[in-house]
Amino acid sequence: MKKGCPYGTHRVIEPKGVLPQPALKIDNDMEIYDNEILIDVQTLNIDSASFTQIKEEAQGDIEKIKEIMKNIVATRGKHQNPVTGSGGMLIGTVEKIGPALEGKTDLKVGDKIATLVSLSLTPLRIDEFLETRKDIDQVDIKGKAILFQSGIYAVLPKDLPENLALSVLDVAGAPAQAAKLVKPGDYVVVIGGTGKSGMLCLYEAKKRVGVTGKVICVGSTDKSVARAKGANLADEYIKVDATDALALHDKVKELTNGRMADVTINCVNIPNTEMTSILSTKNEGLIYFFSMATSFTKAALGAEGVGKDVTMIVGNGYTKGHAEIALQIMRESETLRKIYEELYG
Amino acid sequence: MKKGCPYGTHRVIEPKGVLPQPALKIDNDMEIYDNEILIDVQTLNIDSASFTQIKEEAQGDIEKIKEIMKNIVATRGKHQNPVTGSGGMLIGTVEKIGPALEGKTDLKVGDKIATLVSLSLTPLRIDEFLETRKDIDQVDIKGKAILFQSGIYAVLPKDLPENLALSVLDVAGAPAQAAKLVKPGDYVVVIGGTGKSGMLCLYEAKKRVGVTGKVICVGSTDKSVARAKGANLADEYIKVDATDALALHDKVKELTNGRMADVTINCVNIPNTEMTSILSTKNEGLIYFFSMATSFTKAALGAEGVGKDVTMIVGNGYTKGHAEIALQIMRESETLRKIYEELYG
Numbered sequence: 001m002k003k004g005c006p007y008g009t010h011r012v013i014e015p016k017g018v019l020p021q022p023a024l025k026i027d028n029d030m031e032i033y034d035n036e037i038l039i040d041v042q043t044l045n046i047d048s049a050s051f052t053q054i055k056e057e058a059q060g061d062i063e064k065i066k067e068i069m070k071n072i073v074a075t076r077g078k079h080q081n082p083v084t085g086s087g088g089m090l091i092g093t094v095e096k097i098g099p100a101l102e103g104k105t106d107l108k109v110g111d112k113i114a115t116l117v118s119l120s121l122t123p124l125r126i127d128e129f130l131e132t133r134k135d136i137d138q139v140d141i142k143g144k145a146i147l148f149q150s151g152i153y154a155v156l157p158k159d160l161p162e163n164l165a166l167s168v169l170d171v172a173g174a175p176a177q178a179a180k181l182v183k184p185g186d187y188v189v190v191i192g193g194t195g196k197s198g199m200l201c202l203y204e205a206k207k208r209v210g211v212t213g214k215v216i217c218v219g220s221t222d223k224s225v226a227r228a229k230g231a232n233l234a235d236e237y238i239k240v241d242a243t244d245a246l247a248l249h250d251k252v253k254e255l256t257n258g259r260m261a262d263v264t265i266n267c268v269n270i271p272n273t274e275m276t277s278i279l280s281t282k283n284e285g286l287i288y289f290f291s292m293a294t295s296f297t298k299a300a301l302g303a304e305g306v307g308k309d310v311t312m313i314v315g316n317g318y319t320k321g322h323a324e325i326a327l328q329i330m331r332e333s334e335t336l337r338k339i340y341e342e343l344y345g
Numbered sequence: 346m347k348k349g350c351p352y353g354t355h356r357v358i359e360p361k362g363v364l365p366q367p368a369l370k371i372d373n374d375m376e377i378y379d380n381e382i383l384i385d386v387q388t389l390n391i392d393s394a395s396f397t398q399i400k401e402e403a404q405g406d407i408e409k410i411k412e413i414m415k416n417i418v419a420t421r422g423k424h425q426n427p428v429t430g431s432g433g434m435l436i437g438t439v440e441k442i443g444p445a446l447e448g449k450t451d452l453k454v455g456d457k458i459a460t461l462v463s464l465s466l467t468p469l470r471i472d473e474f475l476e477t478r479k480d481i482d483q484v485d486i487k488g489k490a491i492l493f494q495s496g497i498y499a500v501l502p503k504d505l506p507e508n509l510a511l512s513v514l515d516v517a518g519a520p521a522q523a524a525k526l527v528k529p530g531d532y533v534v535v536i537g538g539t540g541k542s543g544m545l546c547l548y549e550a551k552k553r554v555g556v557t558g559k560v561i562c563v564g565s566t567d568k569s570v571a572r573a574k575g576a577n578l579a580d581e582y583i584k585v586d587a588t589d590a591l592a593l594h595d596k597v598k599e600l601t602n603g604r605m606a607d608v609t610i611n612c613v614n615i616p617n618t619e620m621t622s623i624l625s626t627k628n629e630g631l632i633y634f635f636s637m638a639t640s641f642t643k644a645a646l647g648a649e650g651v652g653k654d655v656t657m658i659v660g661n662g663y664t665k666g667h668a669e670i671a672l673q674i675m676r677e678s679e680t681l682r683k684i685y686e687e688l689y690g
Contacts, residue, residue: 005591007651009591022620084642085640116652120642150652173649243363245364272367275363275364275366284665294641295641296634296639296640296641297429301465301466301637302367304463304518305463306364306495308663311658312659314634314641315645316645316648316653316656317646318654
């Protein structure tokens with residue numbers, strides 16, 4: 001049996017020497033190396049920015065969506081959207097565990113897991129498309145995938161429905177980071193606060209700001225804002241187009257009496273919202289970009305361009321304990337659980 | 346006289362409603378609004394990632410470089426490289442000051458200034474190309490530019506040569522951020538440590554880590570590494586290709602006895618060095634991406650892909666006092682001043 005690198009570099013076909021995520025093409029042959037785990041895939045949960053782009057390109061047509069997804073995997077050996085660069089995650093059942101992992105993993109053959117590493121670096125083979133749930137970015141397939149030794153995962157909890165757990169785990173990094181960053185007394189603006197990751201961030205932020213703080217939810221439709229309001233997720237609600245930097249700046253200014261946000265969390269899955277985040281944040285404040293549609297140069301040059309001294313953090317999908325934190329919200333809040341079951345379950 | 350917005354939105358032609366930096370096209374008519382400053386431009390200092398791309402596209406040919414630059418300004422009304430998204434900065438003389446700025450600016454007509462906002466949002470007109478210094482990314486021109494009310498600038502110091510000041514101010518954000526982030530006892534890795542921003546970061550890091558810390562300089566050529574070594578800028582030196590994540594990981598592991606970097610500063614002006622930064626940094630460490638060639642998704646998904654809990658910061662070109670901090674290095678260190686005069690002066 002062939003020996004593999006913990007990071008999966010042995011699968012990289014092009015360009016040589018890079019890791020699987022930045023690679024253009026990786027080997028998706030399903031014969032495992034000694035330190036790999038073979039997964040029998042059940043569901044792909046495509047990254048929101050990626051699936052939005054695919055749906056637009058396919059003009060909503062399901063067959064066309066499947067064709068685009070098939071082409072991506074055929075070209076790259078992994079489901080990495082060439083436009084957005086992003087992937088998603090999957091659930092499936094452990095089929096084989098490489099012998100080198102013995103004693104190093106608590107997984108057993110037959111365990112149902114969600115991979116918490118991106119599909120943008122996961123060797124994947126799609127044999128057949130089953131159901132496509134295009135409103136929640138999920139696609140059931142017959143297929144196989146490989147988890148590398150360094151790859152993170154969560155065994156699916158028994159007390160939560162699978163699709164619900166998958167939806168929540170997909171964005172687990174966001175609420176965990178919000179929990180780490182928000183302090184008592186902070187004014188927090190969550191742009192895209194009515195979406196999947198946004199509502200979880202609002203929930204964690206609200207727990208932490210206390211009575212002297214303020215959490216502001218920004219959404220783009222009447223319906224989604226009303227939903228967040230109904231769940232009492234924030235102190236204030238703003239309906240605005242997230243690309244309209246000046247409009248949101250004016251509203252945040254009004255609601256914070258000119259102080260602006262101490263922490264802004266961007267969870268919007270559309271491009272060109274960097275300046276909106278920058279203008280809503282006070283000098284020496286913090287911006288956390290969780291959106292995969294974020295442009296590095298637009299953020300860096302945007303802040304410089306208006307002379308704003310803000311710390312801007314790249315949303316790392318992983319932080320210690322993120323799966324536990326996110327799943328726990330579904331146990332703590334019956335209201336949120338109902339919303340997530342209805343929207344993504 | 347027409348009234349302008351502090352952020353320059355009145356100049357945006359396409360798409361409507363965005364700020365000048367993300368805009369595809371802005372108005373570069375040189376009749377000023379009431380809150381604008383007209384600058385008689387002397388030198389453009391093109392962002393390193395941008396100029397590297399332009400030189401490659403032009404295959405080093407000076408006339409072709411000029412043509413590409415001319416086309417960029419003709420298409421966008423500003424010097425924003427469509428491939429890298431980045432700009433650069435300029436020096437010039439204040440020619441006119443809008444009446445609305447009276448009492449709000451300390452500038453006078455005739456002051457020689459460097460604009461510290463990016464060329465990627467600065468209305469610019471190039472009338473004639475004079476000298477092109479392609480090895481230091483500088484182009485002398487006849488032309489005009491506009492500084493918005495929110496635009497930051499530095500009056501050029503009288504005790505330093507102009508080109509030297511411009512080169513240093515161009516990367517002023519990097520050493521100022523390094524000074525803020527590095528703490529006593531830290532192990533610091535500066536990737537691209539032998540370049541213009543890298544050497545300034547090494548200098549600031551070395552001042553702060555103290556005897557219990559360690560500063561590691563990473564460069565790609567024997568010559569540049571020897572130069573940094575000659576100036577005693579770091580404790581250790583590594584020559585490696587910055588896109589080779591695993592090679593640098595192994596060397597940093599060896600030099601830090603397995604601890605890895607507390608802080609990694611990325612100043613490399615080539616793509617695909619995100620994973621190199623991530624693998625060199627310890628869990629719960631900090632990565633500061635100053636390079637404009639950084640990809641947001643590659644950083645975010647790369648860290649998640651290897652299960653690394655690191656805080657990744659988008660290099661903001663502006664932070665309070667950055668111009669003063671950077672220029673002061675040239676006064677403090679005779680060795681560095683000599684190197685910068687020779688390389689960029």
